[in-house]
Amino acid sequence: MADLRTALAARPAGAPVRLAKPTSNLFRFREPPGRAGVDVSAFTGVLDVDPNGRTADVGGMTTYENLVDATLPHGLIPHVVPQLKTITLGGAVAGLGIESTSFRNGMPHESVLDMDILTPDGEVVMATPDNEHAALFRGFPNSYGTLGYALRLRIELEPVTPFVRLRHVRFPSAETCASAIEEICANRTYRDEKVDFLDGVMFSRDELYLTLGSYTDTVPYLSDYTGQQIFYRSIRDRVTDQLTVRDYLWRWDTDWFWCSKALGAQHPVVRRLWPRRYLRSDVYRKIIALDRRYQLYSRFARLRRQPASEPVIQDVEIPIERLPAFLDFFNDEIGISPVWLCPLSLRDSEGWPLYPIKPDHLYVNVGFWATVALGPDEVDGTYNRRIEHKVTELGGHKSLYSTSYFDEDEFWAAYDGESYRKLKKTYDPDGRLPDLYAKCVRNQ
Template identity: 30%
Template sequence: MDNHEATVQKVRSRIQHFYNTKTSFRIYHGSTNSTRQANFDPDAIVDVSSLNHVLSIDHNKCTALVEPNVPMDALFWETMKAGLLPPVVMEFPGITVGGGFVGTAGESSSFKHGFFDRTVLSAEVVLADGTLVTASATENEELFEGLRGSFGTLGVLTMVELRLLPLKSMVEVTYHPTTSFEDAMSKMQQQTVDKGNDYVDGVIFSKALGVVVSGRLTDTNSSLGLPVRRFSKPWNEWFWIHAKSVACESRVWKELVPIEDYLFRYDRGAFWMGMYAYHHFMVPFIWLTRFLLDYFMHTRIMYHALHASGYTDRYIIHDIAFPAGNAAAFADYVDQKFSIYPLWLCPLRSDGRSSMGHPKPYEGVVGGKQLSGTYDGEYINIGVWGPYPSSETEYMRANREIESRMRELGGLKWLYSRVFYTEDEWWQVYDKQKYDLLRKKFNATSLPSIWDKVKDRGSKKEDYGTGFKGMLRRIVKSNAFLSGLYGIYKAVKGGDYMLKKTK
């Protein structure tokens, strides 16, 4: 804890300096799982990248003290040594504890345990004036609740206390094929009310083909007689490809998956986004090439390449949580307008809305019926990720149309992706009055607001630099093939891809 306290003191001093000099700053974590443009000025950051340790694990209490930049894979391996397991583990190994708490982060266990922030018992936070406080359900409760989905706009997170569960080594996975959007949503809700399930998600491959996947934690038991399937080795098939092959057989299928393979089953290929890289470079998308190029197909490498290449502006990327009764309507809209497949489905607990950026309650139509009050039921998240080759004007129009349809159906975006709202549209969805009062109460008005952090900035000429190198970067970024190669080069080269270069 001594090293932790020394680092926190440095963070406090830096924040106090910015507060006293009335200088705006950003929080630098050293990595990101956002698909928005990321570019930090080294002279205007509070660097918390070294806060990346699991400080202690209490086996008796089933809790852990963890710094915010601990990634999911490191958290899992450390808790596993103690025979424990985080209730919610995001599917990409590089997603951090801090990002999960103050961002929007959930997974297939979120129908049961809520978003990741619901597994946090307390938080250590440096406020905008440098004051160090602890927030929990019994201490600074209003701040604790406000930190959910606040994106670092109420203070700088330096440590959290996490709730843990007893570890089991395997997941008994069951695949339930579906034949329509309505069938998929119905089967998903059937699985979420089954108290024996620990995990539920789904993938839709076409309007008439999908699969709902449920999982139950279990210890290895050979008497089950189930085959064991892995997804983490280069020679293993990608999870979604395996799931599709099962769905095509139109029968329920069970298998055992080691817990570490299940939790990070979407890491190889970043769900199915890696498939588009093969198409882009005209490489056959077959098992052999997936095996040979496995190094490039893990999410840490892919995020690096994505930001370096500028490809975030060539894809439609949205995760949107809808009232469960409206999810099928949105899937049908995506089918008619864009025909983007696969789609990811993830059921969410009814308290999910309050974890997503301080929104207003939803009081519209659900399942074709006008609500008599505010919606307090379950949600189903739909992940829409796919290429959209078009002009910038058409790209903007299409994404704004998606956001408009989303608002009509009471949906909420996960704010890791590019936001296309106007400011007026933003504050129609989010509760400005309540949020501003909270920021004022905790002296956070000198920090950027959530809108300031997520609003669309697009690409500017100065982002590429000046002179010959700047011109060369503009040429590369304007050519789809060259920008893809540049992204791969930067990912392999390594180094920081978010800090601006200083002369």
């Protein structure tokens, strides 16, 4: 830790500070930091798992894949395990995360008990909910590394069973699906059966599914979606299913939800030839990063005289009562499918200032990751901007891991600029790190 503090403090004024991480799940592509990146490799790994206290001490750069591998032998997992294996714990806390336990456990940062944060001037502070750095503790989520970096975190864990039983329930409309989500989240049951995990998929306006997961000690059979079989397709084909708890946690990673299709990985012939160890989200993202860097697909599309397209890669949180209105808009004006649905309710009644969704209110995360063809008079950003307007109109918020188009006043109104400026003045008075708008909208 001393070497890292010294290296950061020794950087010249105005020199950009970026982490030298081997993986990223952001979709704001920039040139790799190379030797200019801050080496944080010492902060990978699980320091301790306390089975009795149900806690873990974890390096901030530890991936959830490694974290789960350390906790599962104790019959425990983090309260929320984001969908992709190489998301890091520090990244999920600074940049938010969500999964099918979020309807009862909120977001990953809500199970953090304390964390050591490296501030831009090279100091390390321990932030807790009630010490002198409590404001930083509460303002760190959604700060995206603009207030510092989490080097170590102590988090809560929950007990698990060996298996998860799934039920895929179809709904004919957004209204009936939203009503079922409200009922399940209120009662944590559906048709008298317990629900421990809840997410869903919209394939079309009149074909929506909720997948209800329940912990169980025994199963009659097990499915495997780590090789030739594809999980999201099974939702339409099966009413029930069973997975090991580990395979359930990573059910979306093998095919990056459904996005591996765009890379050819779902074609039967390609699938048989593609090594199983490379059927994973970080491999796909590296391919996409290479394409973005060299504009390979765009050049090929121009040669074929195909229309330009706009990447529409977003996750947005919509109040449950506005979900049907958003999905109607999305079907009418955007037209991407499938779409992921994941209910969310904060555990904490105080809220988190930089992502000010209302405590004690149910939201649904809507995730969509594809491209939309641009018309002759449309420019890049047309559809993302349209989505941003609609989300704001409906009282929702969008995650900032991908491209954003807000103007500066809009942005700070949505993400509590007043609280952020106070934290920035306290912990980065010299502006060694970009502010949140500069990083997430201007991509600095």
